[in-house]
Amino acid sequence: MKKYLVTPGPTPVPDSVLLAGAQPIIHHRTVEFSKLFRDVTAELQSVFQTKNDLFVFSASGTGGMESCVANLLSIGDRVLVVNTGAFGRRWENILKVYGLKPEVIEYPWGKAARIEEIREKLEENPEIKAVFTQLTETSTGVVNDIESMAKITAQSKAILVVDAVSGLGGQEIKTDEWGVDIVVAGSQKGLMLSPGLAFVSISKKAWNLIEESKLPKFYWNFKTYKKFFNEKGETPYTPAVNLLFSLHEALGKILEEGIKNVFTRHSLLARAARAGVTSLGLELFAEVPCDVVTSVKVPEGIDGISLIKRMRDEYGVSIAGGQREFKGKIFRMAHMGYMDKFDVIIELSALEMMFNKLGYKVELGKGVAAVEKEFLKK
């Protein structure tokens, strides 16, 4: 049975990207490698829309998140987490592990952060050094208003640290124009690559904090990465070279399509996915839905866990379920990275057939038609 991977990470990888990774390995202390690595870094800066320093770690996205905590802070620092779901909680957990006591503004799952609340918090507490949040919160399908948050932090001492692991390359973040101090991303989402690389961009304002930080770090130490990159175009420790070959190919594809066109495509797919599911009488879960994943409430009387399992087993179509307390209660369909119109069609078609089997009445073809209509709009 042919497999269709439409989960919000990992996402499908184009053949040319997979094959680029199958090239013979090169040594990471050579002119050849430095050229590749400088090129890839410049391409990443284009996608991040930044001229800031940008480092590449051989690690999962979580490693990139941890690197921010370890490099920016010292015991006793006041920090704020704007928590809109499972990955917001991850910021809290990492901070606690390092002995910090984060203050948290927590929103119910499905809701987006309220900008006014953050503004008040920072105005009342000017000693807060950093605000940690998510661009798109994959667990709920919500997008946060990073542009407005950055305006607030720009007027305070605090820096803004944004986990864009699930968003980058699909949901626009204008790092420099908006003034986002730190952006963390991973390879396996919008960047159309297999997992194993994390990226972190760092503003001048953030470097001031890094200079003062006393938390322990070795593998994650930004200063070591900066030194090796600036002096030699290299990484301090052996990097995942073949993933960098793949990354170069993937970024080339993104830049060839054009960043604006990439975002337009994601936005169209998201609108179409939402039109499709709502046409079937389903309800969206996210208050402010993002462009990379659509989260939907499982209708009354349907076993949400079985829905996802059977779609995978019987149709080869992998979507994601809810996490934690929303397991079985929502499902999440991705439209990011190496996905296009017919991936959304597949999602809707598989849903229609599975709902049919599960006894939830839908008119076959209705969801697909709604998607097609969006695509046909001028």
Added chain:
Amino acid sequence: MKKYLVTPGPTPVPDSVLLAGAQPIIHHRTVEFSKLFRDVTAELQSVFQTKNDLFVFSASGTGGMESCVANLLSIGDRVLVVNTGAFGRRWENILKVYGLKPEVIEYPWGKAARIEEIREKLEENPEIKAVFTQLTETSTGVVNDIESMAKITAQSKAILVVDAVSGLGGQEIKTDEWGVDIVVAGSQKGLMLSPGLAFVSISKKAWNLIEESKLPKFYWNFKTYKKFFNEKGETPYTPAVNLLFSLHEALGKILEEGIKNVFTRHSLLARAARAGVTSLGLELFAEVPCDVVTSVKVPEGIDGISLIKRMRDEYGVSIAGGQREFKGKIFRMAHMGYMDKFDVIIELSALEMMFNKLGYKVELGKGVAAVEKEFLKK
């Protein structure tokens, strides 16, 4: 110009291993992934010769080293580093970053650790909790006597933590039989894979320390990896899935050849390489040479940096130079992982020709002949 990569890491990757990594990605929260991951873990345990817990990190080998420090220790713990080169110093640096004050027995580069000295140190200081060292010290080409060290730590409270990043899969380490508490390895050396994965095996004795440890860790937290592996055959954070496909293929090749045969091959290649260079009048650098890399003193009057650069530029043959104070003074030729007889032949032939160009008198073909003789021995 065809390229020949014979450096001590990264090492060449077989086509079938590269191509395995180009397979379509699978989701890391599926039965399919769990099966792959459990299989790979069992295969790694075979190569590590252990039944201990064994975790896979998406990271460089250095990340694996850091994970040991962060998981085993607390501020104030007494630890010993047995330092025989650049990677021994890395243990020191990581420990210091975490606020520990390691005691160090340091040997001049090229020398192996003296077992008696370690025994005395541990007998006189029974409160030492852990001993950190290297199996093969890539920077010098030395192999340490881990079997004897493990006998000493077995009789003390201390655990033995061995960085086998450059040795595993080429230089035998009998983890369980010798009683080595922690073994760290990486993917890009003897295991014939591209970089990006680190492996750590952990004994019951080591788990006692882990239970007491108070240093901060999130991405590296062994307990989280244990929980996810035992409960689901998964990793806590998105793993480098395509590298795991490759790893499965590479380990399959190693187990098919047979671990004993793999070590016999490495040992033969090492003997042959040593015979080759000494036949040219060159002097070995390592007091106790290992089986994965041969380090050789650059002869008087030859520019060692130019030797390596020109071998790469003019013949496409990449060997490694010396590190730190030995830059330009030694060169290092690997024979590990996906290498066999004719890789050693290539190394010797390229050396002969380059020495000829550089005006160091060698009889062309003499080094190669010495290598061939070793291969022809019964």
